[in-house]
Amino acid sequence: MRSLIGESVLEALPKLYGGLTDIVSFEFLVPRPVPLLQDRITPTVEVSKILQDAMQLRATSSLPFWDSVNLSCFGTGRYALPLLRQATFHNGEGSRRIQVDFSNFGPKIIAELIAKLAEGEILAISSTVQMKDNFAMRLPMLDFHCPYSSQNLVMIEEVIRCLAIGPGLILRSDKSFHFYGSVLICKHDFHLMLARSLLFAPIIDRAWIAHQLIEGSAALRVSPRQGKHPFVVSCV
Numbered sequence: 231m232r233s234l235i236g237e238s239v240l241e242a243l244p245k246l247y248g249g250l251t252d253i254v255s256f257e258f259l260v261p262r263p264v265p266l267l268q269d270r271i272t273p274t275v276e277v278s279k280i281l282q283d284a285m286q287l288r289a290t291s292s293l294p295f296w297d298s299v300n301l302s303c304f305g306t307g308r309y310a311l312p313l314l315r316q317a318t319f320h321n322g323e324g325s326r327r328i329q330v331d332f333s334n335f336g337p338k339i340i341a342e343l344i345a346k347l348a349e350g351e352i353l354a355i356s357s358t359v360q361m362k363d364n365f366a367m368r369l370p371m372l373d374f375h376c377p378y379s380s381q382n383l384v385m386i387e388e389v390i391r392c393l394a395i396g397p398g399l400i401l402r403s404d405k406s407f408h409f410y411g412s413v414l415i416c417k418h419d420f421h422l423m424l425a426r427s428l429l430f431a432p433i434i435d436r437a438w439i440a441h442q443l444i445e446g447s448a449a450l451r452v453s454p455r456q457g458k459h460p461f462v463v464s465c466v
Contacts, residue, residue: 231399231465238459239401239408239452240337243355246399246412247369250359253332253414257356258343259449260326267299267316276309294375296437320444327356344453357420357448368420370395370411371448372427375435378405387466389430395423396466403460408450417446424448 234242247253264270268281284302288295296317303310330339344353357369372395376382383400386407390396398411415423424443427434442448452460 231397234399234462234465236462238461240340240459242399242401242462243340243410243452244336246410247335250412250414251332252362253367254360254362255332256330256335257358257360258328258330258340258452259354259356260328260347260351261321261354261449262325263350264319264321267313270316270319271312274309274312276306277312280306280310280313292375292377294432294435294437297432320441322441322445329360340452347453351453352451353453354449354451357442359414366417367414368417368447370398370409370413370415370420370423371450372409373403373435373438373448373450374407374409374433375438376406376433378402378407383407383464385433387464389433390466392430393423393426398466399462400464400466401460402463403451404455404458407463408460409466410450420448421446 231246234245237245247256271277273281280302281299284295284298287293287302288298291298293301299313300317303313328343340353347353357371358366359369361367372390374386374389376385386400386409390398390400390409395409395411395413397413398409401408401410421443424439428436428439431439450460
């Protein structure tokens with residue numbers, strides 16, 4: 231797999247999963263666009279102060295957004311209530327789901343799906359795959375939050391070894407990392423993997439884990455951000 235280092239997610243995933251011939255189809259998602267938290271509430275002076283503190287904490291600590299918000303709610307009493315009510319928001323409804331046959335799974339079809347996106351939309355690949363026996367299996371996936379650096383890449387590699395979810399690929403995604411495993415697992419083991427990965431929060435994005443557990447499946451972005459696709463930086 232080391233030959234995949236430097237390749238974009240479009241080329242790498244078909245090569246990573248090309249040997250899993252019991253797969254019938256992959257699933258891609260186009261999540262429903264939703265307003266930012268700041269646009270879903272009517273901010274009072276007190277709520278605006280909490281959000282301001284959260285953004286400052288996020289900038290200085292590299293904590294995920296919701297971890298920064300929750301910490302900034304400490305000591306604010308009832309003023310935190312509008313934010314806490316939004317913490318359970320889950321964007322599970324309204325996503326477009328696109329099935330791609332195993333025989334068609336390649337860089338061309340992924341690029342075509344990306345080209346059809348409307349402005350503001352993203353394309354993500356689901357961890358759920360359909361098998362020949364009509365049973366669904368899961369591909370191990372993780373969304374890391376720690377800032378991209380060579381030192382943090384070493385740390386990410388060790389986290390994956392500790393979770394024993396390799397072999398697979400680590401991709402640089404914007405400012406952090408994604409992981410794709412190549413060994414199919416059942417739904418129970420997938421949930422166990424996500425639960426164990428919480429022990430490494432906030433290295434792994436805690437809120438992302440929560441939403442994947444709610445959904446019963448994981449998803450990672452494959453469309454570009456700021457003109458760049460996620461690309462392979464390590465094989466583990």
